[in-house]
Amino acid sequence: MSERRAAGFTLIELIIAIVLAGIVLGAIYQTLQNNQRFYRSESQVLDVQQGVRAVAQLLPSELREVDAVAGDILAMGPDSITIRALRNTFFICAPPNVGAGTIITRNGQVFGYRSVDPTRDRALVFREGKTQVMNDDEWLDFAISSVTTGAACTDGTGAGTTMTLAGGPTPRLDSVTVGSPIRTYERVTYRLYVDSAGVGWLGVSDYVNGSWAAVAAVAGPLNSAGGIELSYYDSTGTVTATATSVAQIGLVVRGLSAAPIQIPGRRANLQKYQDSMTVRVALRNNS
Numbered sequence: 001m002s003e004r005r006a007a008g009f010t011l012i013e014l015i016i017a018i019v020l021a022g023i024v025l026g027a028i029y030q031t032l033q034n035n036q037r038f039y040r041s042e043s044q045v046l047d048v049q050q051g052v053r054a055v056a057q058l059l060p061s062e063l064r065e066v067d068a069v070a071g072d073i074l075a076m077g078p079d080s081i082t083i084r085a086l087r088n089t090f091f092i093c094a095p096p097n098v099g100a101g102t103i104i105t106r107n108g109q110v111f112g113y114r115s116v117d118p119t120r121d122r123a124l125v126f127r128e129g130k131t132q133v134m135n136d137d138e139w140l141d142f143a144i145s146s147v148t149t150g151a152a153c154t155d156g157t158g159a160g161t162t163m164t165l166a167g168g169p170t171p172r173l174d175s176v177t178v179g180s181p182i183r184t185y186e187r188v189t190y191r192l193y194v195d196s197a198g199v200g201w202l203g204v205s206d207y208v209n210g211s212w213a214a215v216a217a218v219a220g221p222l223n224s225a226g227g228i229e230l231s232y233y234d235s236t237g238t239v240t241a242t243a244t245s246v247a248q249i250g251l252v253v254r255g256l257s258a259a260p261i262q263i264p265g266r267r268a269n270l271q272k273y274q275d276s277m278t279v280r281v282a283l284r285n286n287s
Contacts, residue, residue: 041261045273047221048255054219055202055228055253056277059190063249063281070139070285072185073243079228080191081249087121088112090182093153093160096173101142103173104151104160105182116163116184118144120208123165124183127175140176142168144184154178192228193217199258200227223256223274235286247286251279 065086066072075082089112090105097103103125124139142165151160155178163182165173186206193203193215201220206213222228231250234240257273 037262041273044257044259044261048257048273048275051220051222052253052255052275052277055222056251056279058202058219059251060279060281062188062190064284066283067285068244068246068283071244073246074187075189076230076232076243076246077191078230080189081230082187082189084185085188086183086185087114088116088184090184092176092178092180092182093155093157094151095154095178096176098171098173101165101170101173103163103165103176103182104153105163106153106157107159107161108157112184116144116147117186118146120186120206121184122186123163124185125165125173125176126180126182127172128177128180139183140168140172142166142170191215192222194224197258198224200224200256202228221256221258223254227254227256228252229254247283249281249283251281253277253279
């Protein structure tokens, strides 16, 4: 009578199965690792492209409202610029109170993207002067003490907001007429900012309560050297160092990934990804 073989695997069969499983698992792990590198690298490429385009949109949108002749450029350098940045436009709806230094603006005719902040904003009030001539028109520059709602417009346009002005020629409000525009602005510095990891960003600093706030990164990543390059031109297209003569500003933005990318087939494989954009901006009220 023959002897029946016990069910199971031999040692050799187990070793072969373990080796094959190891090969399969190793291939799967390698594929997952390659995919992870690819997606991480693609994410860095996307970050750089979006950062470059964000800077190339944000800075020109601010610079287009700058009037260099009126002194809106407070300081300028090869990778930084300090400006009076427009924040709101209002229209006066009642005769100014010269003694109190107050004006009332229409609530239904406001252009801007945020409420007035007396800790950081100032007001430019348009003074017509004599209506028969143009050479006495001017913008009066004031600090803003407070802003309160609940006022009434005397021109029949409805509710208004009272703005109390200070630190300027308030007696000259006597020549400011109903319907005159008011522009509020804040002082802002945009510059290339390099963080502790050596990554470049577009940095912004606001002038708040009489001092400059810490620089905050708003868009990037950029090249830490030359990530933002500014050039200044007068009305003839000649480079100028005089702030009041600037008619156009050239901007070059250079993005750089924080780490090398690993994407097979790319010429820059295993190198940091780079992208750039060049823009030229014509300033307001300049030929």
